[in-house]
Amino acid sequence: MLPDYYEFHFPVKLLSGHTALNNLPGELSQAKVHRPLLITDPGVMRAGLIEIVRNAFAETEITFGALYDQVPPESSTHVVNELAELWRERGCDSILAIGGGSVIDTAKGVNILVSLGGKDVRAYRGAETLPGPLRPLFVAPTTAGTGSEATNSAVIADPESGVKMLFVSEFLLPRVAVLDTRLTLTLPPRLTAATGMDALTHAMEACLSIQKNPVSDAYAWQAINLIRLHLKQAVHTPADKTARLALANASTLAGAAFSNSMVGCVHSMGHAAGAVGHIPHGVAMNIFLPFGLAFNLPSRANVLAELLLPLAGPEIYASTPPISRAQRTITAVHELKDELHALCGLPRTLQEAGLTREQLPAIAKLAINDGSAMMNPLELGFEEAMQLAEQAFA
């Protein structure tokens, strides 16, 4: 069913392949830039991924104005402001971000400051109010889950107030995103599983959201399909290049989907559980996903029934009576969780993730104030959030 009105925006050029980074220098030349600031984190440095980047840029006229390799696991306004100064000091003309969600969000924040001026990125917080295009931003994700390379938003923590600030603008989208198999090959199985479930949650929630639209549905469906076909294989055999590339694509497709239709209560609960229990985002998504789907079943049974096809495959879809398909979709997610738990020990419940029952009210309280709750089809009140937390606990 078509919504009365919708918008869809995804102008990112994708370079996808086992050696896709080799094509990146040409993209910089086409953008007429030759001195990017390279932003990454210590994990990427330890994994030796920067050598792949240096090799890709061999024999070109492109010099990195500076290599910043200290982005923390949670992007912060201090780092963004410092990096903007570094960008100016070194006469850079663009940005290349190599890393996970934190690195890419940091790069988006730096791009705001170096393009629009100013010394404090906090001045630009908000939704859809950035004035005008930014500098060319190139990103190469090293995890397959956050989808930040395909989203129009950045979350950057303000250490002074303790608030995670939201920046939303179509101008935050990178010019080019590189999906290179070599960048995700070293991800350990459990992290692969968690980030894969993050991507699956992005895709499934994008299909349920009140902002859903036919174009984001198309992206989300393909993402779910790729995850069904390749997630378990990548967890089981981390060196499988085909599975790695498929998951990187799934993550980007899911990112494009939820960037244009938003996510819902699974993310609200997951953000809250992450803040209270300090569990990784992907783990939280894995825990809450089937319960969030079940919560929305009364208003989204048709959508959930349709999602059985990409999630479980044509045989299961065809052999399931139409009336049972929505519930079967939820069961399929439970089954996937069990299989991933058996493969790599990915926690299935809050208890397995190390949380206590006493932490549940705090999770519920935070969850109902999370922005994702607004786009959920059903109202997430405190009682409902407590119920979800209880279901996910054990």
Add this chain to the structure above:
Amino acid sequence: MSSARYPELTPRRKPIKRAINQIVLFVLGRAVQSLSRYEPRIRHEVATWPENFTLMLVVRPKGGSLALRRTTEADLRYLGSHFDPAQADVVIYMKDIESAFAMFTGQLGIDMGYARHCMCASGDLSNTVSVVRVLNTAVAYLFPAFIARRLMKRLPPTPFWQKQARRLRTYLLGVPFGI
């Protein structure tokens, strides 16, 4: 070629819709101020906002505005329609007069308005969901139930006579006198 054949095309004006939007902004501002003194759900939400937190609703372009500030007594004060957006903590902009009209006349809820990109916002958005709950609670008093039900996912549960009494108080005292 005579350029006189090709006149400038200037945008149409919609003074009635603009006037209605401005009236609703005033009614909403006064109603929220009044309800914030005795409506428990609104009081509970506003208590979680930082002291002196200032919220603005602005209809673009030049379609009117309202500003509300959280006081030290944890209620809201309507600051009128001529507040400087630069002084507000959060400014929610309605992108055009038609979207604002649809939302102000009970044709489109806040959640769906955001989903349809009718709004954008600047400032610290960490209180956004709470702000939406306050506005939805006020809308539930300002509109009859059969309209309000279409504007939000779930009507705030209020006993019938209590709701009518608060609605009467809002319309008879809150909106005209701000009490």
